[in-house]
Every structure is written in structure tokens, then in C-alpha cells.
Amino acid sequence: MTRVAVLGAGSWGTTFAKVLADAGSDVSLWARREEVVREINETHRNTRYLQRVNLPLSISASSSLAVTLAGAEQVYLSVPSQSLREVLGEIADLMGNDIPVVSLMKGVERSTGLRMSEVIADASGIDTGRIAVLSGPNLALEIAKEEPTAAVVSSNNIETATAVAALATNPYFKSFVNTDVIGTEFGGVLKNLIALAVGIADGVGYGDNTKASIITRGLAELSAFAAAYGAKPETMWGLAGLGDLIATCESPLSRNNTAGRLLGQGYSYDMVIRQMDKTAEGLSSVSPVLELARAKSVSMPIVSQVEQVLQGTLDPRELAPHLATDDSSTPAAE
Numbered sequence: 001m002t003r004v005a006v007l008g009a010g011s012w013g014t015t016f017a018k019v020l021a022d023a024g025s026d027v028s029l030w031a032r033r034e035e036v037v038r039e040i041n042e043t044h045r046n047t048r049y050l051q052r053v054n055l056p057l058s059i060s061a062s063s064s065l066a067v068t069l070a071g072a073e074q075v076y077l078s079v080p081s082q083s084l085r086e087v088l089g090e091i092a093d094l095m096g097n098d099i100p101v102v103s104l105m106k107g108v109e110r111s112t113g114l115r116m117s118e119v120i121a122d123a124s125g126i127d128t129g130r131i132a133v134l135s136g137p138n139l140a141l142e143i144a145k146e147e148p149t150a151a152v153v154s155s156n157n158i159e160t161a162t163a164v165a166a167l168a169t170n171p172y173f174k175s176f177v178n179t180d181v182i183g184t185e186f187g188g189v190l191k192n193l194i195a196l197a198v199g200i201a202d203g204v205g206y207g208d209n210t211k212a213s214i215i216t217r218g219l220a221e222l223s224a225f226a227a228a229y230g231a232k233p234e235t236m237w238g239l240a241g242l243g244d245l246i247a248t249c250e251s252p253l254s255r256n257n258t259a260g261r262l263l264g265q266g267y268s269y270d271m272v273i274r275q276m277d278k279t280a281e282g283l284s285s286v287s288p289v290l291e292l293a294r295a296k297s298v299s300m301p302i303v304s305q306v307e308q309v310l311q312g313t314l315d316p317r318e319l320a321p322h323l324a325t326d327d328s329s330t331p332a333a334e
Contacts, residue, residue: 001026004166005072006010007087008104009036010048010066011140013078016168018075018144021056029061030068037061038199053144062169063077074102074167079093081107081116085180088123100160101126102153103133106188106243107281108288116183132164133181135200136239137247139254143173150174152240154184178240183231187240188322190225192282193289193303194218195248196260200309202315213251214302221300225289228296262308263309286310 003024005324006017009031012140017029031037040061044054062068069075076094079087084105084329101124103116108302112121117131136151143149146196152190165175178184194214201210225305235241248254259280262272273282286307292302308314 002073003071003221004074004076005026005030005068006078006165007065007068007091008078009040009049009077011144012104012138013076014040014046014050014055015140016078017022017059018053018055018078019170019173020167021058022058022146023167023173025167026059027056027059027071028068029059030065031061031063034063039104050141050144053141065091072099074100074257076104077116077120078104080106080199081119082110082284084116084119085109085123088120091165092124098185099130099297100155100164101131102130103162103183103185103248105281106135106185106192108189108292110288112183113292115182115189115290117181117185118203119231125325129155129158131155131181132160133185133188134164134168135184135244136177137243137248137249141253146172148172148174150176150239150243152178152184152235152238154174154181154240155332156181178235180232180333183226183235184240186226186229186231187222187236187244189247189281189289190217190222190288190303191241191248192280193286193306194222194245195254195256196280196286196306197302197319198249199254199260200264200306200319201260202257203261203266204317204319205264210224211249215245217248219245220303221266221298221302225296225298225300228298229292254300259283260306266316268312269310283310286323 004020004025005028006013007030009029017027021027040094048334104117109119117133120131121128132155134151134153153161165177168175197214198211259272305319309316
């Protein structure tokens with residue numbers, strides 16, 4: 001039985017630990033809080049994040065990074081994006097020198113604008129050929145309930161991607177592979193920002209026409225941005241792009257959709273943060289993504305208006321009507 005480590009026992013980290021365990025691996029799950037560790041080990045549940053979901057017996061939890069990583073043949077990272085660099089500093093000397101390291105995160109580092117795979121390489125010195133990213137329409141609770149879905153594992157080393165996908169495939173979860181790390185990763189980042197916009201429209205009370213317009217125009221923004229940074233167009237029409245966009249924008253299980261809905265209902269940014277008990281990565285990615293867009297002269301009117309709502313300079317009710325009539329140079333998706 002292959003031993004793997006998952007760092008981060010939030011909803012997605014715990015769910016992915018279950019995916020790996022159900023695929024036949026022996027999984028060691030790291031959690032910061034001792035009460036989470038005790039519950040997982042004693043009751044095989046993590047009720048704070050996944051209510052009424054039983055975890056496989058092959059998952060064990062620990063608050064010790066050294067214990068979690070001991071003997072691991074693959075390492076999966078599912079910590080908040082803005083905490084990744086700190087965690088990497090703690091584990092650099094605890095991992096094997098030749099094992100794959102997989103990012104399950106969908107964010108951009110606020111201080112540098114780096115994607116998560118770039119943060120891993122920069123902070124740990126790990127060769128990029130050992131780094132993989134996983135993305136797709138992956139709403140944690142649905143997967144934890146074993147509702148069938150698929151994802152993409154991407155690495156610039158196809159052997160790494162294939163090895164990770166082999167362990168991350170079971171009867172209800174299928175992993176495909178590609179080598180477009182940029183597109184796979186940016187798809188996961190950017191869809192969160194469009195989901196915020198859809199949530200805002202929903203919170204205001206706009207209907208399906210408005211939300212469909214945002215999703216369609218949002219795909220155009222997402223595709224233009226990713227292409228400017230070297231992504232392959234076909235990636236943005238696949239699981240890591242369109243697939244993830246649809247799931248995140250349409251589902252009430254989406255944390256970013258929920259955060260946007262609260263903004264649309266009139267909550268301030270600080271109030272939304274206090275209301276959310278789970279991390280909505282899109283909230284911290286808006287500004288760095290727009291900085292990256294400006295660096296490549298990519299127009300992103302939807303994301304720009306989301307930023308204005310976050311800053312309190314745009315009334316949420318004024319956001320949605322402008323989106324479908326945008327006449328910027330962003331390629332239309334019509």
C-alpha cells in the first residue's frame with residue numbers, strides 16, 4: 001500500500017485524503033488543531049468541514065508535520081494559499097528528495113503574484129519536474145459523498161502527472177493528465193473570481209440571464225488572461241477551465257459564490273470574512289490577478305468591478321448590468 005501525506009484538514013484536504021484512501025493508499029493527514037486530529041482518529045469524521053461523512057480507516061491524522069510526512073511517497077498540499085510559503089519552510093527538510101509534491105490549492109500569492117506551483121519551487125527549491133497541480137470541478141462535499149467527477153493533474157513532467165493521477169483515481173473520481181501547468185493552475189484561480197461576480201449578482205437578486213452573461217463573458221476574460229501567460233486554449237475549455245467555472249459559479253456549495261452572494265446582499269469585505277468559516281481563495285486573489293493582467297495589457301472588466309465592490313467603491317447593484325455590454329478589447333465569447 002502506497003503511503004501518501006495530505007497537509008491541510010479543511011474540507012478539500014480531508015475530501016482529497018478520502019479520495020486517495022478510497023483509491024487504495026495509506027493516508028496521513030496533517031491538521032493544525034488537536035481537536036480535529038482526535039476526531040478523525042477516534043470517530044473517523046471531520047464534522048467541522050464534512051458533516052455526516054465517514055472517513056476510511058486508512059486515514060490517520062496528526063498535528064506533527066514530521067509524523068505526517070514520514071515515509072510519504074507523494075505529498076499533497078491543501079493549505080490556504082497565503083500560508084503556503086510558511087508551511088513549505090517547515091517541511092523542506094522533512095520530505096524525500098525525489099517524491100512528487102502536488103498542489104490542491106487554487107490561489108495566487110498576494111505578495112508576489114506567483115501561482116502555487118511557482119511558490120512551491122521558489123520556497124522549497126524542489127525541481128519543477130516533481131511538482132504537479134490538480135484542478136477541476138471539485139466541490140468538496142459532493143466528492144466526499146462519492147458523487148462522480150473528474151479532474152486534471154498537470155506537471156511539466158508527464159511521468160510525474162501520470163504517477164499522481166494513478167493514485168488519485170477511484171470509482172467515483174477520475175484524474176486525467178496534461179502538461180499545461182499554467183492553464184490548469186490559472187483556470188482554478190480565475191474561476192473563483194468569476195464565481196464572486198456571479199454570487200454578487202445572485203445576492204443582489206438578478207436572475208439567470210445576468211448570471212449566464214457573467215459566466216460567458218467571464219470565460220472570455222479567463223481565456224484571454226491565461227493565453228497571455230502561455231496557457232493552451234484547449235485547457236480553458238476543459239475540466240480545469242470551463243468545467244471548474246460552471247461548478248464554482250452555479251453551486252451554493254462554492255465558497256467563492258457564497259462570499260459573492262454576501263457582498264451582493266450588502267455585507268462589507270470585513271463582514272464577509274467574519275461570516276465565512278472556510279477560506280474563499282478568490283477574495284485574496286482579485287488584486288494580484290489584476291496586477292498580472294495589467295502587466296500583459298489584458299482587459300478584465302468583470303474582475304475589475306469585483307475589486308471595486310470589495311473596496312466599497314461600487315454598489316453591488318451597479319455591477320451586473322454592465323457586464324454583458326462590455327465593449328473592451330477582450331475577445332468576445334459569443
